[in-house]
Amino acid sequence: MFSEDTWNQSKGNTRLSVSLSFEDYITERTSSFNERLKWLAANSNKLDGVSLEKGKLSLARLEKDVPEEAKKFSASLYQMLPRIKLTDLLMDVAHITGFHEQFTHASNNRKPDKEETIIIMAALLGMGMNIGLSKMAEATPGLTYKQLANVSQWRMYEDAMNKAQAILVNFHHKLQLPFYWGDGTTSSSDGMRMQLGVSSLHADANPHYGTGKGATIYRFTSDQFSSYYTKIIHTNSRDAIHVLDGLLHHETDLNIEEHYTDTAGYTDQIFGLTHLLGFKFAPRIRDLSDSKLFTIDKASEYPKLEAILRGQINTKVIKENYEDVLRLAHSIREGTVSASLIMGKLGSYSRQNSLATALREMGRIEKTIFILNYISDESLRRKYKED
Numbered sequence: 001m002f003s004e005d006t007w008n009q010s011k012g013n014t015r016l017s018v019s020l021s022f023e024d025y026i027t028e029r030t031s032s033f034n035e036r037l038k039w040l041a042a043n044s045n046k047l048d049g050v051s052l053e054k055g056k057l058s059l060a061r062l063e064k065d066v067p068e069e070a071k072k073f074s075a076s077l078y079q080m081l082p083r084i085k086l087t088d089l090l091m092d093v094a095h096i097t098g099f100h101e102q103f104t105h106a107s108n109n110r111k112p113d114k115e116e117t118i119i120i121m122a123a124l125l126g127m128g129m130n131i132g133l134s135k136m137a138e139a140t141p142g143l144t145y146k147q148l149a150n151v152s153q154w155r156m157y158e159d160a161m162n163k164a165q166a167i168l169v170n171f172h173h174k175l176q177l178p179f180y181w182g183d184g185t186t187s188s189s190d191g192m193r194m195q196l197g198v199s200s201l202h203a204d205a206n207p208h209y210g211t212g213k214g215a216t217i218y219r220f221t222s223d224q225f226s227s228y229y230t231k232i233i234h235t236n237s238r239d240a241i242h243v244l245d246g247l248l249h250h251e252t253d254l255n256i257e258e259h260y261t262d263t264a265g266y267t268d269q270i271f272g273l274t275h276l277l278g279f280k281f282a283p284r285i286r287d288l289s290d291s292k293l294f295t296i297d298k299a300s301e302y303p304k305l306e307a308i309l310r311g312q313i314n315t316k317v318i319k320e321n322y323e324d325v326l327r328l329a330h331s332i333r334e335g336t337v338s339a340s341l342i343m344g345k346l347g348s349y350s351r352q353n354s355l356a357t358a359l360r361e362m363g364r365i366e367k368t369i370f371i372l373n374y375i376s377d378e379s380l381r382r383k384y385k386e387d
Helices: 004-013 022-046 068-080 086-097 114-128 132-139 145-154 158-173 239-249 268-276 315-333 339-348 354-376 378-386
Strands: 186-195 213-222 227-234 258-261 280-283 293-295 309-312
Touching: 004 315, 022 315, 022 354, 086 114, 086 158, 114 132, 114 145, 132 145, 158 227, 186 227, 186 239, 213 239, 227 239, 239 258, 239 268, 239 315, 239 339, 268 280, 268 315, 268 339, 268 354, 280 354, 293 354, 315 339, 315 354, 339 354, 354 378
Parallel strands: 186 258, 258 280, 293 309
Antiparallel strands: 186 213, 213 227
């Protein structure tokens, strides 16, 4: 985290999305907040599928808007695609994009030759399908475990993998076809638990694995269906801690502006940080009707909504810690400290410290604004459900 002296020297040229003045910040957020509350209070009886009766927020389940004919047409299109061996596909993609050239040797920076490229593709398959290098060697005539282990150790290090992934995503992003799905400015992330057959620093015991151990693959996918960032995390770690790592540190040309997660991908503090860093955050919150909504002013100013506004934002603690919160966000943005490291530390304190509390309160502002927008606009509800 930047020192106070470094922060004072650089804060005039930050890449944060909020004012450096607390007064300007809270005035703007209060205005935005109250504008949404007033609109909802005036229009709550006109919203389809939304009920605010008896102090309870209720949202009707959205009907599917994809006709059965479209599903049948999609299935028929997939049947027209030619079948191809995965090994052939990998080699073709390597030839077209050159992504394999990023797997330079760690000791001499030498690019792989033709023979080494074949070994790299086999190692990628073995690890990607979670069968391991030993079984991959047994299933691949002409290749040995020693060859696979060698390229895995000397060529498939994290930086090389990230650069190869960026080559693939950027090539895909320049094609015309992906823009029928999206423009590459929105994305989502989700974790997938994988049982591991070998020892790993990230392996943990979990009921999902029975008596074994496993890890979670936390993957970020753009609206063009490209996987632009992947991180292996402890399977018992909360996904939310790692959201900003992917948004800030992917090496692709994608300009992500809006990001979706499931419930495990959000906390109030993540809502706060994503706003400070200029991202629009849209988690699919489980049991959203039971979420606690907050006000900046008194809830009694909105009698129609008072029953669902169950808390008040502590602006005092935000004001007292505003400078430090911005310094923290700036440190994360510039890569001085990783978001996952900081979020893990903030969540581990036995007592909430003032910085963590201030960031939580700022996040509650953003979460409430998000939920108010979600309630007020069916098209948003449908969009977030689909994404």
